[in-house]
Amino acid sequence: MAAVAEDEITSLRSLAEAEAACTRCPLYRDATQAVPGEGRVGASVMLVGEQPGDKEDIAGKPFVGPAGRVLDQGLQDAGIARDEAFVTNAVKHFKHEMRGKRRLHKRPNNYEIERCKIWLDQERDLVKPATIIALGVTAARSLTGKTVTIGKIRGKLLTMADGTRLVVTIHPSSLLRIEDEAERHAAYRSFVADLKAAAAVKPEPKARGRSR
Numbered sequence: 001m002a003a004v005a006e007d008e009i010t011s012l013r014s015l016a017e018a019e020a021a022c023t024r025c026p027l028y029r030d031a032t033q034a035v036p037g038e039g040r041v042g043a044s045v046m047l048v049g050e051q052p053g054d055k056e057d058i059a060g061k062p063f064v065g066p067a068g069r070v071l072d073q074g075l076q077d078a079g080i081a082r083d084e085a086f087v088t089n090a091v092k093h094f095k096h097e098m099r100g101k102r103r104l105h106k107r108p109n110n111y112e113i114e115r116c117k118i119w120l121d122q123e124r125d126l127v128k129p130a131t132i133i134a135l136g137v138t139a140a141r142s143l144t145g146k147t148v149t150i151g152k153i154r155g156k157l158l159t160m161a162d163g164t165r166l167v168v169t170i171h172p173s174s175l176l177r178i179e180d181e182a183e184r185h186a187a188y189r190s191f192v193a194d195l196k197a198a199a200a201v202k203p204e205p206k207a208r209g210r211s212r
């Protein structure tokens, strides 16, 4: 697929085409396809995950696997309408390693996060959400430009350089790895509380000139 010049990106469709043609880092080589964000221009909330998982890589859609189901439930419990949320990832291709016939998730490194940030920035320019929710350390790293400790900043209302509000929380996939039921329920309640902190932000009309 031919590369799309940055100044030709004027819509989510042309952005998805640009992502599909991207070779800015090695991750495109072993993935099925780039997975663009999903939602509408003007959505008030943008949720940013880490990268597509195995199911998302095949479907070409973000958050359609088990973590997506946890996220959907969390959004519902936090009072965030799914169609008011734009859902995307910090990294658009699925990074994995083969273990037999299974494709096991591998966390993107800082180089890959930085190389892919251009597409997240474009999504922010087009969608212009009032609030961004960073799901996990990779999204937080991409959006803040530094390595953060989730436990220290989760649930706090932060302000980005362009005035967009930012709330950092865990990635919903981490809830799936908690075996103890009581512990998992407690962690889920904290996750929903973080989402509610983001839902409480009232969108303000603003003239945007994003600082990257």
Ligand code: SF4
Residues within 6 Å of the ligand: 019, 022, 023, 024, 025, 026, 027, 028, 034, 091, 092, 093, 112, 115, 116, 117, 119
């Ligand atoms: Fe490009 Fe991002 Fe895919 Fe790397 S992961 S090839 S930067 S779209």
